[in-house]
Amino acid sequence: MHVAFLNPQGNFDPNDSYWTEHPDFGGQLVYVKEVALAMAALGHRVDIITRQISDDQWPEFAAPLDGYPGHPNARIVRIPCGPPHFLPKEQLWPHLGTGWTAGITGFYQADGGLPDFFTTHYGDGGLAGALLKQQTGVPFTFTGHSLGAQKLDKLHPTPNSLAKIDARFHFKERIFGERLAMNHAARIITSTRQEQMEQYSHRAYHGAVDPAGADHDRFAVIPPGVNRRVFSPEPGPADATVAARIDTALARDLPPERRALPLVLCSSRLDQKKNHIGLVKAFAENADLRRTANLAIAIRGLDNPLQQRAQLKKAEERAIFDDIARLLDEHNLWPAVTSFSLNSQAELAAAYRVTAARGSVFSLTATYEPFGLAPLEAMSCGLPAVVTQNGGPSESLFDAATGKKFGVLVDPANPADIARGLLEALESPETWQYYQLAGIERVISRYTWDRTAEGYLAAIEQAAAHLAKDGTLSVPDYFTHPGPATEIPLSALADLYFQA
Template identity: 45%
Template sequence: MKVLFLNPQGNFDKNDSHLTEHPDFGGQLIYVKEVSKELANLNVSVDIVTRQIIDPNWPEFSKKLDYFDTTQNPTIVRIPFGGEKFLNKELLWPHLKEYVGNILAFYQNQKIDFVTTHYADGGYSGVLLKSKLGVNFSFTGHSLGAQKMDKLNVSHENFEDLDKEYHFSQRIMAERLSMKYASKIIVSTSMERYEQYSHPLYADVSEVENDSKYKVIPPGVNTEIFNDDLTDLDQETVAQIEKKLNKQQKPFIILSSRLDLKKNHISVVKAYANSKDLQDKANLGIFLRGIPDPFTDIHKLSENERSILTPILEEIEKADIKDKVYFFDLKSQLALATAYKFFSKLKSVFVLPSFYEPFGLAPIEAGACGLAVIATKNGGPSEIFSDGSGVLIDPEDIQDIVEGLIKGLNNYDYFSKKVKKRVLENYTWKSTARGYLEVIEGGVKLPKKTIEKVPSLDAKEIIIDFLKNKKI
C-alpha cells in the first residue's frame, strides 16, 4: 500500500537539520517523521512529499530523493516548485498548484492508495490532488489560522495589514477546503475538535458534530530517544552541560521551546526573577540552538527571535540573576533528550507556558525522560494531564506560574513517576501510527471521487464578513 504524506513547508533529512531553528521547522516535522517511520514498520510504503530546495544556505535539501535510514522507507521525495531558493511557508501559496502538478508527473506510473496531509498548505494540496485523481485524504491541521487570528486580535480595521504578513485569506480558505473534502480530520484531542474546528470561520464546513468525520489520535514520544536511561551515547552532551554547571547540583527549571512569542518564555523568566523562593530552590535553564551565549551571540538570531530574547535578557539583568540563569546550546533531538535525562537526575522540572498549545508534545517528551511537568492549562495539556500527572498553570498569571513551579519542585518524585507512567501507557508513536493506519484502511475502502471545481484560494470576503459581525 502506497501512502503519501503531503508536507510542502519545512523539510526533512536524517540529521533533523534546522529543527526548531526556524518557525517552519517545528514540532509538525517531528510528528510527520515519527508517524511515517512507525507506519513503515507496519509494512506501509510511505513517501514524505516535500519541497526541493537548491540554495547554498540550505544545502541539506537539494537531493530529489532522501532517506532517514538504510531501510529507505519512508522515502523523502523533494518536488521542485516555487523556484530553487528557500521560501517561508507564507510565500508558498501561489506555488502549490505547481507542487501538485509535479507530484502528478512524478507518480504518473504509480498507484497512490491514500494521502495524509499536514498543515493548511498540505491540506489544500490534498484537495488539488483529489480533484485530479479522486484519491482520498486525511487532514491534520496541527494549528489553525482562525486561532492565530484571534490571538493576534485581528479586526476589521487591521486585517489588511496582517493579511499581507500572515496570508490569512489563503490559509483560511485552504483549511476550509481541507475540512470539507477530507475523508477524515485527525485531531490530537477532543478539545481540539470541539474548540478549534467549531470556530465561526469553519463551522459551515467542519461538521464538528459528525463523529465519522473525526478521529482523535494523540501524538507520541520516541521512547528510544526520550527515556530516563543515560548511556554512553549521551556522554558528549553530558560533558558539555557539566562543564557549564561547574559541579553545581541544584534542580533546574527547564524552558526548551523555540523562541516564539506564543510560547511565552518571558512569563517564566518574570516569575523566576520575582520569586526569591524559586531562586533558592532551583536555577533556570533556557535551551537555545546555535548560540552558546545569547548575551554575546544574539546578533546571530533572526530579527523576530531577537525581539523575543532581548526582553528576556533585560529581565535577567534587571533582576541581577545572571548567575542563576543558564543557557544551553542543543543542536539535535538526541542532545535535547540527553539534557532532559541529565536534569531529571537533579530533580528538575520542565515548564511549557504557552498562551495556547494545541497538543503539547514537548511536555510528554520531557516527562518520558523523568522531568516533572508544569504546563499551560490552555489547550491540549489540560486533557493530557487531566489525571493529575502534571501541574497546570495560567500562562498569563505570574503568581500562578510561581506556585505551579514550586509545587512541581516540592513534589518532584510524585510527578516524575506519575508522568512517566502516563506517557508510556498513552503517548507513543507506535500507538499514533496504529491510529493513522485505521484511518488509511478506512479511507482506501471509500469510493474515489474527483472534485469538479476547486474554489479559488481566497477567503477574504468570508473573513471580512466574520470580522464585521464579530462581537467584541
C-alpha cells in the same frame, strides 16, 4: 497499505538539512518524517511527497527520488511545483493545483498505480489533497498543524489593515485552501480535543466544518509523539558534556550551600507567551520554594544567558531577560538562579537526565500551550513536569476518565499556584518518584511516534470502511487557473473573518 503524505513546503532528505534554520523547516517536518517512518516500520508502503527544487542554494532537493537509510518501505518523492528555485510556503498557492497535483498523478501513473490514501499536512497539503480527491477519487486526511485564522488573530487585523497583512502572508489563499481541506477530508486529525473544539470552530471556518456537531465524528484526536531515540532515561552521548556544563554554571552562579538543591528547569524559547516571568515571580513570592530549589533557565547559544543578555539578537528576547533581571535585583534572587546553554535536542535530553538525577523538575508556565511536546520529552527522560493547565497539557498530564495525574498542572497567571505545583512535585522523594514513573508510563503508553502512526492507520481504515460524504464546497477558480481574473477577492476573506 500504500499511504502518501502530501507536504509541499520545506523539504526532506536523509540528513534533515536546514531543519530549524528556516521557518518552513520546523516541527511540521519532524512530525511528518517521524509518522511516515513509524508507519513504514509497521510494514506499509509510504511516500513523502514534497517539492522538487533545482537551486544551487538548496542542492539537497534536486533529485526526484530519495529515501532514508534503513527504511526500505519509505520514499521521498519530489515533484516540480512552480519555478525550479526555492519558494517560501506563502508563495506556493498558485502552483499547487496546476503543476504539483498534475505531477503527482503523472508520477503514480508511471509508478504502477495511485496510493490507497493521502494524508495531507498544513493548508497547502490539504488543498492538494482536496484537488487530488476530485481528480482521482483517493480520499485523504487533513492535519492542519496550525490554522490561518488563528495566525491572523495574532496580527489583530482591522478592515483597513487586512490588505497589507494579506499581501505578506496570503491569508486569502490559506484560509480558503484550509476550508476546502476541512470540508472534503475523510478525517481531520488534531493533537487534542481542545484543538478540535476551539480552533476549528473559528468563524472563518463556518460553513466548511462543524467540529461540535455534524462533523464531530470526522475528527480523530491523535497526539504527536516523543522521539524516544533521543528522549529516554538511558544515558546519551551528550550527558557528560552537559553535566559538566551545568556543574560549571552552578559553581559560577550559586553559593556553595545551594549547589546541591534540586533545579526547576525552564528550557522554553524566549517568547512572552512562554511566561518565564511568572515562574520567576513564583520564586520571588514563596520562601518555601526558594529554600527547596534553584531556578535554572536554559536557552540556545549563550554560555551565561542572563549576564550575556545584551548579545541576544531579538529585542523581545532581550526584554524578557531584562524583566527577569530586574525582578532578581528587586528580590535578591540572584543566589537562587542559574542559566546556561543547551544547543541541540541531544543536549536538551541530556539536561533532562542530568537534572533528574538531582531530583529536579521541568517547568513550563506558558499562558497557553496548544499541545505541549516539551513536557512530554522531559517526562520521557524521567524528569517530572510542572506545567500550564491551559491547552494540551490538561489532556496529556491528566486522565479525566480515571483521575490519574502524570504531572502537575498549574495556573500560569497565578505565581502562588505555580509555587504550589512546584512544591507538590518536590515535597518528598516518594512524590517526586511517583511523578517520574507516571510520566514515563504516560509517554510510553500514549505519546510515541509508533502510537501516532497507529492512530493514523486506524483513522485511515475507519474512513476507508465508511464511505465519506463528498464535501459541499466548490474549488475557487484561482486554485486551478491562477491569475488576476480569478484571484480570490479580499472582500471574500473580510466577509469570512469579520462576520458577526
